[in-house]
Amino acid sequence: xxxxxxxxxSLSASVGDRVTITCRASQSISSYLNWYQxxxxxxxxxxxxxxxxxxxxxxxxxxxxxSGTDFTLTISSLQxxxxxxxxxxxxxxxxxxxxxxxKVDIK
Amino acid sequence: xxxxxxxxxEVKKPGASVKVxxxxxxxxxxxxxxxxVRQATGQGLEWMGWMNPNSGNTGYAQKFQGRVxxxxxxxxSTAYMELSSLRSEDTAVYYCARDLRVPAATFDxxxxxxxxxxxx
Numbered sequence: 001x002x003x004x005x006x007x008x009x010s011l012s013a014s015v016g017d018r019v020t021i022t023c024r025a026s027q028s029i030s031s032y033l034n035w036y037q038x039x040x041x042x043x044x045x046x047x048x049x050x051x052x053x054x055x056x057x058x059x060x061x062x063x064x065x066x067s068g069t070d071f072t073l074t075i076s077s078l079q080x081x082x083x084x085x086x087x088x089x090x091x092x093x094x095x096x097x098x099x100x101x102x103k104v105d106i107k
Numbered sequence: 108x109x110x111x112x113x114x115x116x117e118v119k120k121p122g123a124s125v126k127v128x129x130x131x132x133x134x135x136x137x138x139x140x141x142x143x144v145r146q147a148t149g150q151g152l153e154w155m156g157w158m159n160p161n162s163g164n165t166g167y168a169q170k171f172q173g174r175v176x177x178x179x180x181x182x183x184s185t186a187y188m189e190l191s192s193l194r195s196e197d198t199a200v201y202y203c204a205r206d207l208r209v210p211a212a213t214f215d216x217x218x219x220x221x222x223x224x225x226x227x
Contacts, residue, residue, distance in 0.1 A: 049213045053209075091211060099151070
């Protein structure tokens with residue numbers, strides 16, 4: 001199985017801050033990497049697919065980059081509605097796996 | 108709008124089975140695979156398997172092989188996930204999700220989740 005790790009596991013930030021979350025795969029996954037946002041008590045929501053493609057309807061302050069084993073999710077200017085947990089997920093193998101999540105909360 | 112609506116919460120005893128439904132609307136049900144993902148309280152996301160609503164073909168994570176069955180009723184655009192031989196560790200929120208195939212295993216949208224509690 002492909003193991004996914006994320007760093008940091010949590011972070012505190014203020015509205016307007018630039019936030020960067022890192023995801024690493026245990027082997028190369030090319031660009032088969034998705035990012036999801038999950039708020040408490042809600043289902044995950046797709047933000048970024050194929051490492052850098054913005055899902056329709058997602059604000060442009062969200063962006064993704066990377067390939068191979070190292071990936072980044074960036075929020076250019078954190079908004080109040082962005083406080084949530086973010087998960088990366090690899091879609092390279094026939095067994096999709098998720099990272100453990102990064103919780104973004106208010107500083 | 109594209110939507111997946113799941114059945115309500117369940118409480119089951121150890122050893123029992125549970126069947127969760129996922130009703131699709133706003134798109135052609137048979138055009139996209141349905142996947143199931145679960146999340147234990149305060150934990151991460153765990154993929155369980157997929158089903159092609161057109162053919163009925165399925166693929167399951169090895170961890171759940173022999174215990175999970177994914178089916179569908181195309182006449183009512185509904186997918187089902189049945190998990191048997193339940194144990195306390197199966198207590199979790201179970202989600203269905205459409206696979207956008209951009210590429211495969213890109214999940215959007217997700218159902219609202221179904222809490223399954225396994226307790227004696």
